Amino acid sequence: MARAPRTRTGRVTMQDVADRAGVSIATASFAINDKETTKVSAATRRHVLAVAAELDYRPNATARNLSKATTSFVGLITDSIATTPFAGELIRGAQDAAREHDHVLLIANTESDPRATEEAIGMMLDHQVRGVIYSAWYHRQVKIPGGLGSVPLVLANCYTAGDRVQSFVPDECEGGRAATGLLLDHGHRRVAFINSAERAPAPTGRRRGYRTALREHGVGYDPGLVLPTYSSDQEGGYDAGRRLLRLRPRPTAVFCYNDRVAMGLYDALREHGVHVPDDMAVVGFDNQEIIAAHLRPALSSVGLPHYELGHRSLTWLLTKGISQQLPKPTRTLVPCPTVERQSVRPPA
Amino acid sequence: MARAPRTRTGRVTMQDVADRAGVSIATASFAINDKETTKVSAATRRHVLAVAAELDYRPNATARNLSKATTSFVGLITDSIATTPFAGELIRGAQDAAREHDHVLLIANTESDPRATEEAIGMMLDHQVRGVIYSAWYHRQVKIPGGLGSVPLVLANCYTAGDRVQSFVPDECEGGRAATGLLLDHGHRRVAFINSAERAPAPTGRRRGYRTALREHGVGYDPGLVLPTYSSDQEGGYDAGRRLLRLRPRPTAVFCYNDRVAMGLYDALREHGVHVPDDMAVVGFDNQEIIAAHLRPALSSVGLPHYELGHRSLTWLLTKGISQQLPKPTRTLVPCPTVERQSVRPPA
């Protein structure tokens, strides 16, 4: 392949392309960048492009960013990246959106460490990011770290007191309503709810959804059917399951705070010879594939929209968040999809 | 707070700092960047730094990168980011290493899509990354995509035919040996192995480790104790478990290809009233927290070193990979840690 003279970086530059094409660097720039052929004749353009291809020219993004005095970077701050698949989904959504807008994502994982957070913010500001997505792996209220004040900001899976910053969060209430509704629609009337005892948007919202669904189906609310658990995992589900089995009359269906709780509940039920779904219908939450899709029987669940949270917040940032007259910030609720599997059947 | 004049980017520049400090921009640059105070008097340096702090000056990384004709970017290409926590761990490791070297990671997730891969590579080259980590979410042989030929490269959790490129992969064999050894050390002699039937480094390596451990413990190899499964998940484990229970004499211990297989096996054992660990000791692989730590009883497992794979490959890239006389590439085996939980006990 033909090779143009090299600069100290050892790479083909636009100057090389211009020289070899016999045009000025300005013309080369226009030919290479202008979508509309308005600045350059079609012939010149074709010629320059051919030369560029021949030399295997790649524009230097750093130089372009500097001269345009604006970059194509967007920052994404995450407080965890591997404890759940959730962060991964959020990143994937943000990244897809970034690509759609020809931007590149600068990702920083802080593991909730303040020093790491500060460093991450510094790094992003140094790189002139156009905006930052600040995210949390579980839905919660956060305080915006100082230093993020000087840059367009959006929150994903979290929000601030008073909603002073635009945010995108899961619609927990609607999700809880859908989960409970799934059970009620199958004809269940004694529907228990194993809920997390934490004070957080997820348990609060899902409980509200649970009550809404009951009301809509004309089923009275029985506080005795709501079983709190302090650990929202398999162990907590197992314990709550044993308490649940002592209830009389026994519920015929259970809405579990999450899939891990449901997994523990399965164990408790199995120990007592209670069969899912014939003796007990079960619905989970989170739709964690590795559990929900592989329990025996597979677990119906309501999913968390992390991909959408990432995608929508990035998109918002690049369309609204960057504009001069910022729209009034709102906390936007994103729907949680219901995924039906084999764990639900009408009562015997 | 005092404000210096602004440029079109609306940010404080080094020129602003120099002006206000009453020094040249060259002096400001040296004062701000030189670790050793060799180029500038201590007093000047202090003064410049004070002014910079006062103006809340942040260096423009883009400008710096351009003028140094080298960036602090390193690329990480991933073929999946949310299907397992593995990619997250690998990213975390690479990111920590990047931070230790004052570099920033440009992450691209391709979902194995060739177009996305090509785009990702292009983006990275455009940003003059100093090198690229190409990774796979499960250990396998890969073909290096064209376009990656012009940049220092290292492979994480994958390798090429002939090992022409430096790579870091899990030591599957040693892991299989450790898993089996754990069972043998507890006195088990009839140790079954539910292995993936795929032809891949993991099943091959783990099986080698299984046989090595048997030999080291003076236990004969019985091919009848190796149960293949075509789906290495809960369903596969359940099926294999039922086959295993028909073996006579019955094994007293099982090494499972992964934790999901073990989870399915638990179900099969439970159905047949076989108790773990009293009637059957079980060891898994992958150490997927969400499963292994929460099965009843909690599952002993061997972990995959994704964090280390990410950390070591990034470090290698920035220390060896970038140098002129590249060391001879090798496939470096990274140890898999054993995690003991309650699923193993000596035979009755």
Added chain:
DNA sequence: CTGAAAGCGCTTACAG
């Protein structure tokens, strides 16, 4: 120890 100046590889008014 300090400063004037060239240069990194582009973009973009401004003339022609």
Added chain:
DNA sequence: CTGAAAGCGCTTACAG
């Protein structure tokens, strides 16, 4: 339609 030139915000020999 095309080109000469200034400029983005830094770094870094080179003089003094």
